[in-house]
Amino acid sequence: MLGIETTFDDTGIALVRGDGTVLGEAVSSQRRLNSQFGGTVPSLAAEAHRARFRGVLADALADAGATLADVDAVAVAVGPGLSACLRVGGDLANGLAAAAGLPLYAVNHLEAHLLTARLTEQPPPTFPFVSLLVTGGNTQVILAEAFGRYTLLGQTLDDAIGEAFDKTARTLGVDLAAGSGGAGVETLAAAATAPATSAIRFSIPMKSHDSMDFSFSGLKTALATRAATEAAAAGVDAPAALPLATRAGLAAAFQDAAFGHVLDKTKRALAHARAQLALPDDAPPLPLVLCGGVSANAALRVELEAATADAGATLVTTPLRLCTDNGVMIAWAGLEHMAAGTEPVDHVVTDPRLVL
Numbered sequence: 001m002l003g004i005e006t007t008f009d010d011t012g013i014a015l016v017r018g019d020g021t022v023l024g025e026a027v028s029s030q031r032r033l034n035s036q037f038g039g040t041v042p043s044l045a046a047e048a049h050r051a052r053f054r055g056v057l058a059d060a061l062a063d064a065g066a067t068l069a070d071v072d073a074v075a076v077a078v079g080p081g082l083s084a085c086l087r088v089g090g091d092l093a094n095g096l097a098a099a100a101g102l103p104l105y106a107v108n109h110l111e112a113h114l115l116t117a118r119l120t121e122q123p124p125p126t127f128p129f130v131s132l133l134v135t136g137g138n139t140q141v142i143l144a145e146a147f148g149r150y151t152l153l154g155q156t157l158d159d160a161i162g163e164a165f166d167k168t169a170r171t172l173g174v175d176l177a178a179g180s181g182g183a184g185v186e187t188l189a190a191a192a193t194a195p196a197t198s199a200i201r202f203s204i205p206m207k208s209h210d211s212m213d214f215s216f217s218g219l220k221t222a223l224a225t226r227a228a229t230e231a232a233a234a235g236v237d238a239p240a241a242l243p244l245a246t247r248a249g250l251a252a253a254f255q256d257a258a259f260g261h262v263l264d265k266t267k268r269a270l271a272h273a274r275a276q277l278a279l280p281d282d283a284p285p286l287p288l289v290l291c292g293g294v295s296a297n298a299a300l301r302v303e304l305e306a307a308t309a310d311a312g313a314t315l316v317t318t319p320l321r322l323c324t325d326n327g328v329m330i331a332w333a334g335l336e337h338m339a340a341g342t343e344p345v346d347h348v349v350t351d352p353r354l355v356l
């Protein structure tokens with residue numbers, strides 16, 4: 001299965017065998033391009049996907065020691081994502097499948113994130129499980145009862161968690177060329193000394209709301225406001241010019257509140273899922289599958305590990321390199337569809353607002 005991912009700012013292509021063996025893969029990230037423009041510009045991102053597609057395909061095939069003639073089926077992410085970017089992958093998948101007469105599978109990008117652990121983990125998590133998806137575009141907690149039977153338990157009401165990390169990175173002057181905004185905030189937070197951390201605190205969002213939804217926009221604004229106040233007090237032009245200790249304290253306080261919020265809502269979701277599934281007290285632990293780019297954060301993993309143990313669940317993480325967008329997860333989701341008997345399509349239609 002050839003998997004094609006172009007939903008946002010990574011061009012990812014991979015070749016995966018039916019038994020889950022990753023034969024070859026390649027990803028081209030637009031991080032450097034984004035850092036020049038302070039974020040993703042959809043038309044430029046789409047253009048970059050178009051320009052890079054041929055090279056990424058060649059790299060993935062070379063990695064597999066294969067040619068296009070070895071491909072038996074094509075899967076492509078059709079949404080959600082940026083409309084112009086999705087169309088590039090969709091058009092190319094339509095063209096490849098039509099030219100070679102191959103079966104074509106339309107894959108939901110969110111479902112692909114959710115299923116990745118079934119490819120990478122031994123033994124693979126079996127249904128039912130709860131998935132916590134934390135990316136730059138989404139923050140969702142989902143009950144996956146069976147393949148194709150997903151219940152959205154909660155989602156962000158405003159910004160995605162990764163988006164809040166990225167904005168915080170820009171506010172605090174993190175060098176985006178050196179890695180993602182989120183990774184930069186994590187590194188900065190780790191440099192915080194105890195007194196700096198305790199001096200700055202943000203309240204945990206939606207603590208008193210009896211829901212499983214998330215909100216990060218208030219926290220993002222609280223961080224920006226406090227950073228501006230600190231900059232004014234220190235007599236510097238912008239928060240990015242603050243001393244390292246202050247910026248680190250701000251990053252640590254932001255991260256603490258963001259993850260406190262994630263933990264709070266995830267614990268609720270796990271309790272809700274156990275009740276919805278009518279699991280008896282002595283049922284085996286429910287897997288909590290953590291996926292999406294923000295799950296690369298080591299502090300989040302450590303906190304979730306402890307919280308899941310308390311909530312009768314086990315944390316299942318996906319390998320770091322497959323946490324960000326990639327072609328492997330799309331190919332694997334295509335294979336899961338094939339195995340489940342999903343009919344291939346003649347051509348795919350992309351949908352920027354596709355839901356699970």
Ligand code: KG4
Binds near residue numbers: 134162165184323
């Ligand atoms: O899943 P992903 O590659 O893309 C989508 O949004 O679909 O996730 C990217 C997000 C970005 O917002 C990035 O800043 C965040 O994941 N991220 C992190 C870390 N590494 C990446 N956030 C917090 N801590 C990290 N270590």
